[in-house]
Amino acid sequence: MGPAKDTDDGPPAATPDIEDPPEDTPEDAGAAPLLRMRGIVKRFPGVRALDGVDLDVRAGEVHCLLGQNGAGKSTLIKVLAGAHRPDGGEILLGGEPFSPAGPTAAMRAGIATIYQELDLVDGLSVADNIFLGHERARLGFTRRADAEREARELLARLGHGEIPPRRETGRLPAAGRQVVSMARALSHEARLIVMDEPSAALAHDEVTNLFRIIRELTDAGVAVVYISHRLEEIREIGDRVTVLKDGRTVANGLPARSTPTSRIVSLMTGRDVEYAFPERSAAAPEEDDDRPEVLRVEGLTLAGWFEDVSFSVRAGEIVGLAGLVGSGRSEILETVYGTRRPTSGRVLLDGAPVRPGDTGAAVRRGMGMAPEERKSQALLLHESVAGNITLAGLGRYSRLGWLDRDRETDDVRGQIEALDIRPADPRRPVATLSGGNQQKVVLARWLVGAAGGDARRLKLLVLDEPTRGVDVGARAELYAVIRELADRGVAVLLVSSEVPEVLGLADRVLVVREGRVIHRAPGRDLDEHAVLNMIMEGRAL
Numbered sequence: 117m118g119p120a121k122d123t124d125d126g127p128p129a130a131t132p133d134i135e136d137p138p139e140d141t142p143e144d145a146g147a148a149p150l151l152r153m154r155g156i157v158k159r160f161p162g163v164r165a166l167d168g169v170d171l172d173v174r175a176g177e178v179h180c181l182l183g184q185n186g187a188g189k190s191t192l193i194k195v196l197a198g199a200h201r202p203d204g205g206e207i208l209l210g211g212e213p214f215s216p217a218g219p220t221a222a223m224r225a226g227i228a229t230i231y232q233e234l235d236l237v238d239g240l241s242v243a244d245n246i247f248l249g250h251e252r253a254r255l256g257f258t259r260r261a262d263a264e265r266e267a268r269e270l271l272a273r274l275g276h277g278e279i280p281p282r283r284e285t286g287r288l289p290a291a292g293r294q295v296v297s298m299a300r301a302l303s304h305e306a307r308l309i310v311m312d313e314p315s316a317a318l319a320h321d322e323v324t325n326l327f328r329i330i331r332e333l334t335d336a337g338v339a340v341v342y343i344s345h346r347l348e349e350i351r352e353i354g355d356r357v358t359v360l361k362d363g364r365t366v367a368n369g370l371p372a373r374s375t376p377t378s379r380i381v382s383l384m385t386g387r388d389v390e391y392a393f394p395e396r397s398a399a400a401p402e403e404d405d406d407r408p409e410v411l412r413v414e415g416l417t418l419a420g421w422f423e424d425v426s427f428s429v430r431a432g433e434i435v436g437l438a439g440l441v442g443s444g445r446s447e448i449l450e451t452v453y454g455t456r457r458p459t460s461g462r463v464l465l466d467g468a469p470v471r472p473g474d475t476g477a478a479v480r481r482g483m484g485m486a487p488e489e490r491k492s493q494a495l496l497l498h499e500s501v502a503g504n505i506t507l508a509g510l511g512r513y514s515r516l517g518w519l520d521r522d523r524e525t526d527d528v529r530g531q532i533e534a535l536d537i538r539p540a541d542p543r544r545p546v547a548t549l550s551g552g553n554q555q556k557v558v559l560a561r562w563l564v565g566a567a568g569g570d571a572r573r574l575k576l577l578v579l580d581e582p583t584r585g586v587d588v589g590a591r592a593e594l595y596a597v598i599r600e601l602a603d604r605g606v607a608v609l610l611v612s613s614e615v616p617e618v619l620g621l622a623d624r625v626l627v628v629r630e631g632r633v634i635h636r637a638p639g640r641d642l643d644e645h646a647v648l649n650m651i652m653e654g655r656a657l
């Protein structure tokens with residue numbers, strides 16, 4: 117089921133099963149909530165994204181908002197942040213009716229939002245981004261030295277005094293950009309901060325830092341609305357949980373720590389999902405494996421990033437790189453695919469060298485890549501879902517100069533169904549899909565490539581954070597699809613910040629630290645604790 121169709125005919129939808137308030141509430145239970153949203157409705161053409169959502173948030177709590185991809189989480193917080201005008205419902209902030217005329221009005225009322233795709237201006241300095249659109253800027257707070265001093269203080273408060281306020285924001289790594297976004301929220305002295313998947317781009321130690329900051333904020337009485345698909349995080353940082361499904365609230369304010377995971381997952385998905393990794397193929401030890409080598413990387417070096425990296429991936433094999441953000445793991449993938457040109461070393465596909473730094477040649481030879489930054493690197497946002505899915509292989513659909521539309525449509529529909537892309541409408545512009553559904557579109561593009569039996573067949577699929585932003589239900593489906601691809605003979609090379617994902621999926625794992633491969637082992641022989649220890653401390657237990 118996708119979001120509610122915006123039609124007025126048909127029987128009214130059943131009243132959602134809203135849970136009673138929890139018993140183990142924080143001390144301020146009984147006090148009026150800081151934020152109360154009631155019956156919020158938001159329609160887009162053809163879709164009712166929000167169909168009567170309730171949300172109550174108390175001062176000083178971390179309130180987690182959960183739901184499958186497309187359930188309406190981002191839309192709800194955009195309504196709260198003044199970015200969307202609701203079509204119905206009521207919002208009370210501090211007991212007063214609240215209907216922000218726009219984002220600036222919401223910010224002035226003390227609501228700050230850190231979006232999934234950070235809304236920073238890459239070309240501006242860190243300090244300029246922090247004070248962008250700031251009231252004080254308009255009152256003459258433009259003196260650079262003052263802005264930079266205050267920016268430095270905010271960054272230090274966030275534990276990142278090393279980020280220079282004058283640095284061009286686009287040059288910072290993902291974790292640094294997020295700190296800037298957080299500093300912007302703090303600069304507004306917000307009383308409610310919304311974080312939309314703040315940990316998605318962060319490595320383990322950065323998440324620890326993020327949680328420390330969140331605790332400081334809530335201790336000072338700030339409320340945090342936290343959106344994440346990582347259920348284990350919700351247990352660690354959350355106080356209460358609200359679950360959305362198809363644009364409705366199905367559970368309102370459950371206790372975050374004591375509600376069983378199975379209960380939360382079945383509320384989100386409407387079914388019981390087994391959160392398991394697919395069976396691995398019976399992998400032979402590396403030296404005895406006689407499957408053909410699809411990818412061979414020899415002494416690959418990208419100065420300043422990684423050094424002397426060698427490995428191979430065989431047909432039907434999944435190889436995973438585990439490492440921290442900044443360890444060089446994503447850069448290794450990008451150099452294999454040709455987005456970056458190595459300083460030295462070689463990449464061979466089916467035994468023949470690939471032209472360095474030439475992604476076009478890589479694709480023609482049968483490589484596909486789903487990059488980390490889907491919006492800037494992978495999607496044509498104004499194109500349709502179908503257009504994005506068939507992007508890499510248009511040649512596949514032309515016969516004697518005619519485009520074989522039927523075949524194209526069948527392939528696209530097949531992928532929409534296999535990955536449960538919502539809404540299931542091939543003509544919808546990708547820009548209007550939720551974040552997780554956009555990620556599925558990126559993957560679908562390469563899966564189409566793997567389906568055909570023609571010369572353009574996919575041989576090597578390179579995946580950088582394949583499940584970022586993807587909900588728990590769809591994750592299991594994606595894992596199964598990736599394994600199925602491997603079973604069909606595709607070689608898969610992947611990176612994920614989630615160590616259990618690398619260990620659960622990969623036949624072989626390479627542990628990367630500070631630009632070097634420090635350990636190699638079959639996925640089944642490693643455990644999460646040992647790998648975390650290696651990537652953080654540089655040694656095995």
Ligand SMILES: Nc1ncnc2c1ncn2[C@@H]1O[C@H](COP(=O)(O)OP(=O)(O)OP(=O)(O)O)[C@@H](O)[C@H]1O
Nearest residue numbers: 160165185186187188189190191548549550551552
């Ligand atoms: N600007 C828009 N135009 C049309 N439809 C939209 C627009 N924004 C969101 N939608 C639709 O509204 C629904 C809810 O999307 P939303 O982004 O709120 O989901 P989400 O719960 O945040 O999902 P995710 O976990 O994938 O980020 C989806 O069906 C989406 O396609």
